[in-house]
Amino acid sequence: MNAHDRHLLAAAGRGDADAVGAALAAGAAVEARDDRLRTPLLLAALGDHLAAAAVLVAAGADPNAPDSREDSPWLVTGVTGSVRMMRLLLPSGPAPEQLNRFGGTSLIPAAERGHTAYVRSVLAETSTDVDHVNRLGWTALLEAVILGDGGPRHEEVVAVLLAAGADPLLGDKDGVTPYEHAARRGFDGMARILRAAGAQPGAER
Template sequence: MLDHELREAAWADDVARARRLVGRGADVNAKDETQQSAYLISTSEGHLELLRLMLRSGARVDDKDSWNGTGLIRAAERGHWLVVGELLQAGIDRDHINRIGYQAVHEAVWLGADTPAYAATLRVLAAGGVRLSDISPSAGLTPLEMARERGFGRLEAVLETVAGAAPPTRPDRALLRAAERGDAEAVAVALRSGADIEARDERGRTALLVTAARDAVEAAQVLVASGADPVVADRDGVTPLEHARERGSRAFVGLLRDAD
């Protein structure tokens, strides 16, 4: 009964109720007859705070649904880029192939849409080190070929850039320069190449602080989803949120609040 109630709370994104149920012994991994668990529901529905509760409460991060798909595949299909980043940070299998022959990156393209949310999803997947050029065993296409087949110019441009980029020789420097330019694809490539997400420039700023000062929201999305510290301050004690408020950037302030 408790497990059923927890799944109901997950569908409703009722985090307070879910927390109480977990405290009473509900199992975040318990599945119903359709192979849905509270943990898996949090991934497909994009419930970030709930997902964090599930992970803290013993979620099996690589658990599978009825399609033999991971939470990462489910989140990527829906374009939930913040959830994608959270799962990658949690160590989920980045390149698992589900029953219909798709990895998360294939799912984001073939079953996604040519929108900013899916572009952000691809950047976060790339930053997290997923393989970008695998051929889907069922579709016979790479993610880039899928984007072209679907006529998704936005997603095609992201994949062309990140999949074709050579790893920078100095990833930390490349990350900070990409942040200065507001280049979201270059940020993803630098992180993919091992850049320290909290590396600082000569003014003591992290990449996230640089993007906040420039109101570079797309680049900041990649950083925030990949684990950049949203409250770290520069040498003057100014945080990314304070920079965004000073610039009057509602989009940047909203991004930081969504990720909190």
């Protein structure tokens, strides 16, 4: 890696938009990679550095470029829950169907973490599949119930997913539905939301 690429990666990681522009003007590669195969745009997205990311997007940075962990600038917006970064990347052609190392779209970690605004926005503004199933056999709805804390944020995520058309009867690999998971975990509010959406209590397992 040459010095210009190193400067670009460092500038992107700390969110210094002026230094990003200077490094690009000096000849740094917009798709330079660090030792973990992270691009400048991925580093900017991880830090939610909007100004730096905007410079990189304008220079043609790829929002779908994966690193060694199969993360990409687009995918990490679901982890951070940054709606602003998600929207900044949209004109650069992100792939809503791109999958992370768990076989999930950006929607699934967002649901897991209770990023309600992101869940709502990515479903409204992209073609993300609300019922995509990852390698664990879980949809975004299942992740919100299984890995969520049952509190108001995750209840709201569940409501948003259902309003977007998520199937409340789509169970995990063992056939356990989101309602059943919520009931087993004592998430009464979440169970009520699911029941109101048409989820039917299954037989006791």
